[in-house]
Amino acid sequence: CSNDKDIDITTYATQTDPADVLFNEGLANLKAGNLSEAGRKFEAVDQQHPYSDYAKRAIVLDAWVNYRQGNYTDAVAGGKRYLNLYPTDDDAAYAQYIIGLAYYKQIPDVTRDQTPARQTEQAMQALVDNYPKSEYVADARQKIRFARNQLAGKDMQVGRYYQERNQYLAAINRYKSVVQTYPKTDQIEEALARLVECYYALGLTNEAQEAAAVLGHNYPQSEWYKDSYALLEKNGLKPNDRGQTWLSRAGRMLGAS
Amino acid sequence: AVVTIGTVEMAQAATVSRIVVKGNGRISASTVRGNITIKPGKSFTNDDINESVKQLFQTGLFSDVQMQVSGNSLVVTVQENQIVNAVVFNGNKKIKDEQLEQAVQTKALSPYNKPQLEADKRTIQQAYESIGRKDATVETQVVPLDNGRVNIAFNINEGDRTDIKSINFVGNHAFTDGRLADVLQTKRTNFLSWLTRKDVYNPTKLDADQQRLRQFYYNHGFADFRIVSSVADFDPNANAYTITITVDEGARYKFGNVQIDSSVAGVNSSELRGLLQTRKGDTYNAKDVEDTVEAISDRIASQGYPFAEVTPRGNRDFQNHTIGVSYLVDQGQRAYVERIEIAGNTRTRDYVIRRAFDISEGDAFNKVAVREAKRRLEALGYFSSVDIDTRQGSEPDRVILVVNVQDKPTGEFSIGGGYSTDQGATVNASITERNFLGRGQFIRVSAGGGSDSRNYQVSFTEPYFLGYRLAAGFDASHIDNSYFDNYDYSQDSFTLRASAPITDDIRAGLAYTFERTDYDITDSDDLSQTYKRDLSVDDRITSSVTASLTYDTIDDHNLPREGFYAKASAQFAGVGGDADFLKITGKAAYYHPIIESADVIGSLSAGAGQLIKTNGSVNTFDQFFLGGETIRGFDTRGIGPRAYCDDDTSGCDHSYDDPLGGATYLNASAEVSFPMPVIPQDVGIRGAVFADAGTLYGLDNNPASDDRIVGDDFNIRASVGASIIWASPFGPLRFDYAVPVAKEDYDDVQNFRFGASTNF
């Protein structure tokens, strides 16, 4: 087995090239698209001229190169290091954005641990809060929506798992947590429709009607509303529209949270 | 670097128009300005100054920070720490650079600080100690470079392996040193230790060993067992440890009277007596108490009292060494599981983990059900660690179960070799994935071959078919075999199978098999007429359904010490295809320690099989064959009816010797296995002596009239022998030597059998 050869540290890595030369070579490589070479140049700047102005810009560009090459942990580490040293600098928003993107790329499908989705939401939210005027805020909001939809999708998946085994109590609580915590995601329609199904299966008909009414009020054209309506109507029930006040309050309540 | 807090003299609140940074070399002024809360034009107070100084120190870049306000500018004077340029490890072979880099705090680009370096030296020292190299030494070398940078090297001298010379026990009468050494995971150094690495002394591992020793004694009646001392003294010039464990066994207890008292209305204890595994007069066994607690908790939970808790209380009678056990059933705290949150599953799907739980969200919280789920998850073999902890829910009586798993690689590509007297030398390669796509499915593709056989297999299993706890799957295989002298055959088979647990110990199985066998005769002149007739069929289809029932309470399948195994199955061929028969087979084995202290294990096993004609006579090769794999001392297919003629003695035109199999077989075997006396126990070699017996008779294949048939009657063959069994690190090896004591003169004898299969 190969063991690492011993190094005489008196001569090791002492030669230094000028920071600007290294940095510009890195930029050139980045533009030409050979990422690993660009990465090496930026790391050399950081290595040989630590904490200089060139090093500052090299760290964030190196993080971007790592992100593009798919080594997300290094990209996040690079981004965090930049934010730790230069929290108020003009590239700080860019570093925060890279961290968010690196987490975003690691989001697995809903049947697996959604920690990367939570991390994406937090990192992108930090970007929106700390750097409101940055050009990345628009995409950050979009990534937050995607991450929240994943987190809601996770609860829905577990809810369906229990509903398939007619464990209605467990299913109802999971769907309710989607309605209460993630009303703005596109899982909300299904969550409401599933609540109609579960309440109806338990025999709680007016609860089923209430849920269908909220779904109808907020998403009248939704496929899910058509299904819920058909389910209730088949047994002579209609989404219970107990007076405009209550319904609008229910509708508004949904919109507010 | 000595840390001094900046000195500040200034009026209460002030503003400055400029911030001047002095004393910085490499570090840019913008870095300093970025890390202080004071901004030009913004008013600031003393706390802002302190806050900024603290923040600058936190970056670790500066050994000293001074702040003065002079005129309308704030002057920040800093003194930079030296920066580590590169960290290098020399002389390390056993532990790779990458691993050391991770563990050491001093990193490239981090500020150089001396106490940290010393701490790193100790970390490396401990790492070497934990892999059994206590005498490794670590020296540090610091070389300053230009503009405040330093290079650091850890020069390591790894020394050589620290052995464990011996593990001695003092005060043990009930069990031999060897038996106790077998309980510990830390082993004495022997010629295989460089491979097994079990002889590495590690204090935490020794503590876990002590716990295993206590558990071993508690499970064998020694309720008062105590470890007086456990000492590992290191002899520097021999570079070896000697471990001495002094124990006080105390008396061996039996169970006194055992009762169940329930304070929960509706739970009547007489009904539960059937679940007791601790009976008056048996040797005291802590595990039996635990199993009884679990059985009672399960039963009362299913009777609608999930909150009831069972606590065992022992009352000791010191005179005649008995322990009475009373199981107290009382109302526990009413708590419900609010959510089951699964974390860490980067590969295994959520439902594969969730379905291991009998309880679901909203159900009553029941410790036994959680423990069972943990056991099921660990048994899956997909995780390197499974922890289930509880967290307070949103209401006082609500609990959140947090299931933390750590996925481990479950795919393996293995190449194996083996040698057995039946098939000679064989080589096989297989790709196995036990958690296919994280869905809990098993998939294996393998190919192999020997001097006279080739085989290819594909098998797939879904453990929860359609949501039922029903393991369904298929196997497809192709075999080319030319082992037998006068003919070869190739066989393609496809099996659809399903098996399900009926109870914890009983499992039922159902399978449909479609098999196409193609024989071709290679040398027809020494074949009997029956063989010629039944071998000249090409593309023979056997389409059969097999039902089976298995009862299994064996404690550990690679070295069974206790338990019973029984399997009965019926194979009905005739669902189309050419073969028509019903084969009913059964086998049973019972293991029990004979001399527990010396780890001598006795085992009895028996088997039987009956072929029933369902549509006239059957093909010869549908009949049962019996030989060395069941009755040691005989060749494969060495026993039973045979078409046999020796042309110079019994007047037939050419000689032939073809085993025809039989319709009925019976076999029985008794074996006593024991650890090899002289060799240290942890090498894993055991000896055994055994006696096998059996018979095969009855012909349903309507043999050709002019063949001379022998052995078609019920006569017992028997043999006695001895074997050496080695659970080697490469895999199980077994050498059997048996001498037939009762046989027919035409049986084929083969005294020596050797079987080994390794995967490396």
Added chain:
Amino acid sequence: CASRTYTSGYVVDQDALKLVPVGSSREQVLLTLGSPSTKATFGNEVFYYITQKRSQPFAFMKSHVVSQSVLAVYFDSDGTVTRIANYTLKDGHVFDMISRTSPTGGSEQTFLGQLLSGGSTKPTLPGAQQQTPGAI
């Protein structure tokens, strides 16, 4: 024989039920019956205590619902019990749930990816605290 019946969800305590007649306060209900299995999602506050008796004939079979009871405690706006209703299995309905699911994202896992990523975990230092199997 092998069949197993068990309670899933809220464990009903009959005599506790008598202590919370109509008109009792929200706190009294919480104290005697414990916190509800679930609360109404919309509209006025309602406590639901959901119990299912399930049985599983054989270890491999799916458990099916033998009996089901939903105890609904309705409150008015200032938190006193206005109505108590009990819905049983016969009030329930059996139907197939909609099979369609809302789309979600996230990277799917490929078999090759799984095989190759087998050894992806970073080497940890020998002697680092191995997980000795602790009881829960």
